[in-house]
Amino acid sequence: MKRKITLKQIAKELDVSISTVSKSLRNSLEIGEETRLKVQAFAKFYNYKPNNIALSLKNRKTKSIGIIIPEIVHHFFSTVINGIEQVANEHGYSVVICLSDDSFDKEVLNMEMLANGSIDGFIMSLSKETQFKGDFHHITEVINQGMPVVMFDRVTNDILCDKVIIDDKAAAYEAVQSLIDNGRKKIALVTTVDYVSVGKLRTDGYEKALLDNGIPFNEDLIIKIEDVDTCEITISELLHDRAFDAVFAVNELFAVTIIKTASKMGLKIPEDLAVIAFTDGIISKYSTPSITTVSQSGEKMGNKAAKMLIERLEAEHDEDEDENENYTTEVIETHLIKRESTD
Amino acid sequence: MKRKITLKQIAKELDVSISTVSKSLRNSLEIGEETRLKVQAFAKFYNYKPNNIALSLKNRKTKSIGIIIPEIVHHFFSTVINGIEQVANEHGYSVVICLSDDSFDKEVLNMEMLANGSIDGFIMSLSKETQFKGDFHHITEVINQGMPVVMFDRVTNDILCDKVIIDDKAAAYEAVQSLIDNGRKKIALVTTVDYVSVGKLRTDGYEKALLDNGIPFNEDLIIKIEDVDTCEITISELLHDRAFDAVFAVNELFAVTIIKTASKMGLKIPEDLAVIAFTDGIISKYSTPSITTVSQSGEKMGNKAAKMLIERLEAEHDEDEDENENYTTEVIETHLIKRESTD
DNA sequence: TTTCAACACTACCACGTTTTCGTAAACCAA
DNA sequence: TTGGTTTACGAAAACGTGGTAGTGTTGAAA
Helix, strand or coil, X not given: CCCCCCHHHHHHHHCCCHHHHHHHHCCCCCCCHHHHHHHHHHHHHCCXXXXXXXXXXXXXXXXXXXXXXXXXXXXXXXXHHHHHHHHHHXXXXXXXXXXXXXXXXXXXXXXXXXXXXXXXXXXXXXXXXXXXXCCCHHHHHHHHCCCCEEEECCCCCCCCCEEEEECHHHHHHHHHHHHHHCCCCCEEEEEECCCCHHHHHHHHHHHHHHHHCCCCCCHHHEEEECCHHHHHHHHHHHHHXXXXXXXXXXXXXXXXXXXXXXXXXXXCCCCCCEEEEECCCHHHHXXXXXXXXXXXXXXXXHHHHHHHHHHHHHHHHHHCCCCCCCCCEEEECCCEECCCCCC | CXXXXXXXXXXXXHCCCHHHHHHHHCCCCCCCHHHHHHHHHHHHHCCCCCCXXXXXXXXXXXXXEEEEECCCCCHHHHXXXXXXXXXXXXXXXXXXXXXXXXXXXXXXXXXXXXXCCCCCEEEECCCHHHXXXXXXXXXXXHHHCCCCEEXXXXXXXXXXXXXXXXXXXXXXXXXXXXXXXXXXXXXXXXEECCCCHHHHHHHHHHHHHHHHCCCCCCHHHEEEECCHHHHHHHHHHHHHCCCCCEEEECCHHHHHHHHHHHHHCCCCCCCCCEEEEECXXXXXXXXXXXXXXXXXXXXXXXXXXXXXXXXXXXHHHHHCCCCCCCCCEEEECCCEECCCCCC
């Protein structure tokens, strides 16, 4: 068990000073060729690699970026991480991931833990509880300390920073419009209890599409679901009354559950019931019938978020005191992926 | 934009020495109460938090653990990360994640990047390419430097370290046995090209179950699939001949594809074709019909792996030179989750 | 012979912490 | 007063690195 070798050890071994070793390895001209080569050979032999921690301390840069998301076992978030990691890696950054479990306290804790020097900047999506509370002091604090933050998907207007989102309202509008175009009149919206920003926006889009097409907006057709496992009853009752002939679900889990319930009742998809879901994940693709979805390219969001963050990190160096923080909000394109659940 | 405050700044501001500040904050008795309280109040007011990087450098401990996995957009791996994160968090560790994309080079690169001080230990699952090449020098090197490594799922016998696996062979055996118990005789195995260790083991279990039940092992019933998207043809041909009445698939993607293909051909599941898949993910749960699977609790694997690693990290401190590395291999229990795709 | 540059290298500082050791001042007993 | 202990604090080293500013030697030009 040989510990990693340091400059100091090399210096001692070769009987030169630490600086000589350091300079030799960086090919400085101040060092004579003989010494330089000797040091380099020695370093190579012992596989010398500078210690990241020491470098971080010295440069005040860790070359790693912190990601805070509500959960990781979720296709959308995994793809975002994937997207972030790609760009980060290209630029020599590593990613540190913390999960908030949709809890405010964990989000705060994790941010504080990472903010004390561990990372150079944050990419995050708000936890449900944080959105509900509307308490963002932990984020402002981090930003005030000069640490750049990029928010994605679940963002808030209360914080000024770079953001990456999709146009939830427009996407929902498009989805509902396509149902209407196919002759559907009674379109239900299946959503979550809506303190989460995106749920609200999607509902807005749904409503607008209806109204623009002269279809009255009916509160009874908005089904709010707290827990997926208990929603079957509600849905089957409504289906029994043939209260609607199409469904727009805010996520694919709701969609697939509805389809399963409807199928059990003998309804044909899409003839008797058309279904569109938000968020394109694996379930939609492999469900029977496969589900038409609104794509929400997590990878692209991740790419973009990482790019924005890294750009800001590298820029900071130069400007320094230039306080014109022109934050931008990037909107990622969505489109409808037509599959078997619609005609 | 106020930068984070340091001990030095506090010291200067209060006109005491750095050591006094440090000691006051750690409630050392050597410091008089008056000074101590003054310092603490000041520190609290300016929200002083020790710098993690400096602490890491001093303590030679980063309190973070590195995870290297082939990909993150994969339910199994997400759950493992989840499991690791839970335990890590409880013990005050953060996790740094790097993706190998199943590439040997990226795996090596990422490990080298993290090994230079960024983390205290690794939890990893081998990339396909690494398993194929059989080149593990990057891992031995890290271990030789005294950095503990825990491998999970895709492991190798060529490396001595702690491991967390499931008994792939036994699990496959159990699955196939259950098909046989239900009267199936012509059982196909759908697997990947098998340089990945687990594929091999599952095949072994499949074979053993057949032989133990006096069913001849038929090479033609082993279907090796390179790419999911192109496998439909192969499968439909075989199904057409009614070459088999049951399928054991090494992952749920294969399983769901088979079910879709069979359904299109008018076959009834499970009457005409029973299906069991390895790896319990969301697809199996929400597919129609839902798929019977071998559970492979990623979360438990993650929990266990993290526990093993952290235990070793905390222990190291004491023993130090005690070289009796008694590595263990933990086997996580699996069980069959019966769903609609079998009778 | 002096001076000046080039060369080859070393000293020192800073990054932020903790910790060991040291020491001045105050107090007490003899 | 002397010697010893306690109280309250400070100096400095260490972790590993990298940059700036020296320092001393040599050789050559003035």
